Amino acid sequence: MPKIVDHDQYREELLDQCFDLFAKKGYAALTMRQIAQGLGVSTGTLYHYFPSKEGLFEQLVRETTLRDIxxxxxxxxQQNCVLSRVAAALEYVAQNEDFLKKQTLIWIEFYQHQHRECGIPTEVFHRVWQESExxxxxxxxxxxxxxxxxxSCAIDGILLHRIYEPQNCSFRDHASMLVEMVKLYLRDRGKLISAE
Known part of the structure; x- marks a missing residue:
């Protein structure tokens, strides 16, 4: 009897494994053949799920970003007020900081490669932002x-700063300052009372 394969789940498993390959080697250094070898699948199998390296990477961007969100x-x-929800979301980022810093570096390298190759940055980041906003x-x-x-900009900036200066200040320290800034912003606009 033939093995029944859940193609969506298998595609997601391949994407998860691809993340580690891109983190180790970088986007530009990998070919589809090398990715297939790294995943332990045939090149034909890889092309069955992903039309190209760029298509694979764009799906990786979308899947990992939406999973993070x-x-x-x-x-x-679980939180019932705006500031507590912001603080809890920032705590999620703090708990996943190492992964998110790797993700940031991979995204930047992909952006640089795309810009060098065609002079036009890829739309994947814009589309994912629109989808997740x-x-x-x-x-x-x-x-x-x-x-x-x-x-979003503040979180990206904190993660990038933590790559450059990991000993300077913890993500949680920056996050607590960010929550205070959001509190002042909401109070200034008269939204804090209704939001809590």
Whole structure:
């Protein structure tokens, strides 16, 4: 009897394993053949699930980003006020800091490679942000695109700074300052009382 394969689950497993390959070797250094060898599958199997290295990587970006957002939402959904939800989401980032720093470096390297190759940055990051922005807004509990964008930029910036200066200040220290800034922002706009 032939083995029944859940293709979506298998694709996700391949993507998870690809993350480690890209983290070790970098996007530009890997070919589809090397990725297939690293995963222990045939090149044909890899092309069955992913049309190209770029297509594979774009799916990796989308899947890992949305999984991170779902994890933050799960962590924050137990909280009943905006500031507690923001703090819980930031704690999720702190707990997954090593993975997220690797992810940041891989994304930057991919962006640089795409820009060098075709002169036009890839749209994958923009599409993923558009897809996740509403989920982040629901997580925070505010319809404030500027605040959502600021939080995303601040988290990205803290992670990048932690790569450069890992001993300077912990992610949690920066996160607590960020929560205080959000508190002042909400208080200044008269949204803190209604949000809590």
């Amino acid at each position: 779902r994890g933050a939402i799960a962590a924050a959904s 509403q989920q982040i807004a629901a997580l925070v509990g505010l319809d404030d695109p500027k605040l959502i964008g600021f939080l």
